[in-house]
Amino acid sequence: MTLTELRYIVAVARERHFGRAAAACFVSQPTLSVGVKRIEEALDVQIFERASRTELRITPRGEAIIEQATRILQEVEQLQAIADAARDPLVGTLRIGLIYTIGPYLLPSLIPALHKRAPRMPIEIVEGFTHDLVYQLQQGALDAVVLSLPFLASKLDVRPVYREPFTVAVPSDHPLASAKAVSAETLAEQDLLLLGQGHCFREQVLSMCPECSQPANTGRLQKTLEGGSLETMRMMVASGAGITVLPCSSNISQGGNAGDLIRYLAFAEPVPYRDVAVASRARFARGAAVDLLCDMIRAHIPACCTGI
Numbered sequence: 125m126t127l128t129e130l131r132y133i134v135a136v137a138r139e140r141h142f143g144r145a146a147a148a149c150f151v152s153q154p155t156l157s158v159g160v161k162r163i164e165e166a167l168d169v170q171i172f173e174r175a176s177r178t179e180l181r182i183t184p185r186g187e188a189i190i191e192q193a194t195r196i197l198q199e200v201e202q203l204q205a206i207a208d209a210a211r212d213p214l215v216g217t218l219r220i221g222l223i224y225t226i227g228p229y230l231l232p233s234l235i236p237a238l239h240k241r242a243p244r245m246p247i248e249i250v251e252g253f254t255h256d257l258v259y260q261l262q263q264g265a266l267d268a269v270v271l272s273l274p275f276l277a278s279k280l281d282v283r284p285v286y287r288e289p290f291t292v293a294v295p296s297d298h299p300l301a302s303a304k305a306v307s308a309e310t311l312a313e314q315d316l317l318l319l320g321q322g323h324c325f326r327e328q329v330l331s332m333c334p335e336c337s338q339p340a341n342t343g344r345l346q347k348t349l350e351g352g353s354l355e356t357m358r359m360m361v362a363s364g365a366g367i368t369v370l371p372c373s374s375n376i377s378q379g380g381n382a383g384d385l386i387r388y389l390a391f392a393e394p395v396p397y398r399d400v401a402v403a404s405r406a407r408f409a410r411g412a413a414v415d416l417l418c419d420m421i422r423a424h425i426p427a428c429c430t431g432i
Contacts, residue, residue: 129159213412214242221257221269229373233424305392315366332396373426
């Protein structure tokens with residue numbers, strides 16, 4: 125039994141005619157008939173019934189065989205597609221994971237650039253928490269992950285791509301709104317809005333402001349944002365509920381998004397920041413695709429960031 129013979133029986137089932145099936149397979153009808161007979165003899169099953177010279181039926185057991193043969197041929201095609209992608213790493217879907225605080229602000233410029241550079245490489249996007257994305261990467265469910273350093277994981281290739289400063293968002297009528305810069309220590313004296321547990325950005329904010337992690341400074345307002353997003357915090361700031369820390373990329377083009385109600389302030393030196401990196405499996409076969417991803421990210425980083 126060969127793949128060619130499987131193609132013969134699938135063609136006969138589709139055409140319901142030996143002559144048309146032979147033409148579709150670019151062989152003579154006797155050649156196709158011999159191939160079909162070989163499969164029937166090998167399986168000891170009659171696949172087709174010839175009701176007349178023009179009428180052809182598939183037997184009940186033949187239906188199951190045709191269905192399985194179709195699946196086998198589809199898997200062979202997929203195997204070929206994988207091989208083609210190995211020869212050209214920029215062909216085939218690239219599955220990219222991004223943490224919640226990066227994806228919405230990087231993707232609008234990144235996706236068009238990737239599509240232009242590699243039109244035969246569709247991008248599949250997954251957003252999530254760092255630990256979930258890294259697990260999917262290690263299990264092979266993702267090909268690359270864009271995340272914030274530092275993080276701990278073995279057998280991964282990690283490439284820093286850009287550095288992003290933090291900023292402070294305050295209501296436009298807040299006493300700090302007229303300040304030229306805000307120190308990290310000042311945050312502990314304010315109603316500080318934080319992302320919920322699981323967000324690495326939350327831990328980075330608390331790392332730069334240890335006093336902000338004290339119970340007196342993480343009360344009711346923080347609890348209301350468990351599982352929230354940067355945009356939720358932005359709207360909370362606009363409503364006057366408190367102030368927050370945001371990565372600078374999230375502030376770009378926010379004029380129409382409660383922009384008149386919010387003032388964005390720089391941090392006093394030393395300005396806190398995060399390093400954004402691309403992680404992939406160390407032996408990932410499509411390394412050139414990850415190289416292109418890193419290059420495109422560096423070429424399209426937000427204006428407030430610097431490449432590394």
